[in-house]
Amino acid sequence: MKTDSIFFRLFQEFPSIFFELIGEPPEEADLYQFSSVEVKQTAFRIDGVFLPTQTEENPVYFVEVQFQPDSEIYSRLFAEICLYLRQNKPENDWRAVVVYPTQSTDTGDIKHYREFFSSQRVSRIYLDELGEATSLPIGIASVKLVIEAEDTAIGQARELIDRVTQDVDDEIMQGQLLQLIETILVYKFPRMSREEIEAMFSLTEGKQTRFYQDAFAEGKLEGREEGREEGKREATLNAVRQFLALGLSLEQIAQGLSLNVEEVRQMAQQQSSNE
Numbered sequence: 001m002k003t004d005s006i007f008f009r010l011f012q013e014f015p016s017i018f019f020e021l022i023g024e025p026p027e028e029a030d031l032y033q034f035s036s037v038e039v040k041q042t043a044f045r046i047d048g049v050f051l052p053t054q055t056e057e058n059p060v061y062f063v064e065v066q067f068q069p070d071s072e073i074y075s076r077l078f079a080e081i082c083l084y085l086r087q088n089k090p091e092n093d094w095r096a097v098v099v100y101p102t103q104s105t106d107t108g109d110i111k112h113y114r115e116f117f118s119s120q121r122v123s124r125i126y127l128d129e130l131g132e133a134t135s136l137p138i139g140i141a142s143v144k145l146v147i148e149a150e151d152t153a154i155g156q157a158r159e160l161i162d163r164v165t166q167d168v169d170d171e172i173m174q175g176q177l178l179q180l181i182e183t184i185l186v187y188k189f190p191r192m193s194r195e196e197i198e199a200m201f202s203l204t205e206g207k208q209t210r211f212y213q214d215a216f217a218e219g220k221l222e223g224r225e226e227g228r229e230e231g232k233r234e235a236t237l238n239a240v241r242q243f244l245a246l247g248l249s250l251e252q253i254a255q256g257l258s259l260n261v262e263e264v265r266q267m268a269q270q271q272s273s274n275e
Helices: 003-013 015-021 026-031 073-088 114-118 138-147 150-167 171-188 194-201 210-223 229-245 250-257 261-274
Strands: 032-038 045-052 060-065 094-100 122-126
Touching: 003 015, 003 032, 003 045, 003 060, 003 138, 003 171, 015 026, 015 032, 015 094, 015 138, 026 032, 045 073, 060 073, 073 094, 114 122, 138 150, 138 171, 150 171, 229 261, 250 261
Parallel strands: 060 094, 094 122
Antiparallel strands: 032 045, 045 060
16 A cells, blocks of 8 residues: 555545644644755656745744654655755744654654654654544544554444544535545555445445545556566556556655566656656
């Protein structure tokens, strides 16, 4: 499951969830625009940035989602942030949030950056420590579904669906949350057909949206096993195209598809020449 892409989609479609995660009012999302930002003339790409849209009093939030151990994550993160600040010179203050599935995934050395953590300028969120899903706000409980084990994810999703249908009165928000839950399951179970996913939950909200369709297409790509080399290459090219469209860097795509960076670069160039 490509966690970078799903979290980019989650924060883009449901920015209020991010602010709930960091203990701020969900309404704070109305003051921000979320995007992925590439730092010019480098290979750096920041997973996500919440940029204030109305006032200089609100900080810029840099977001990093890290689901694999990386001993150099903090040296890379602070290099990205400092380059961004130098190039863009925002008037606003800044904060950074790193999202991990578990604390054991956090293998970065903070000795050169400890002041950022002690001042709480940088926060770390471990999804498995957020508490029981039944005691969490529905949005956060839905995000925690990302790390749920496969053998319990379906049951957890059904409980969340019951909560949404019973506790959320706003029909638009209800449909968005149901779509969010089902989309996470599409990512978690890429070998399940669309019909199986639909039959499992008997849901219709959001099925025709691009968000759902793209998520299903990407999940299907992950589980596809082509019999011919030509078919395999076509599937890989399609995956590269999808991930480039989501704003992932060449390095992230290479890691996710078990390719080297040069192979991904060539495929990206081939895709550009075909457009």
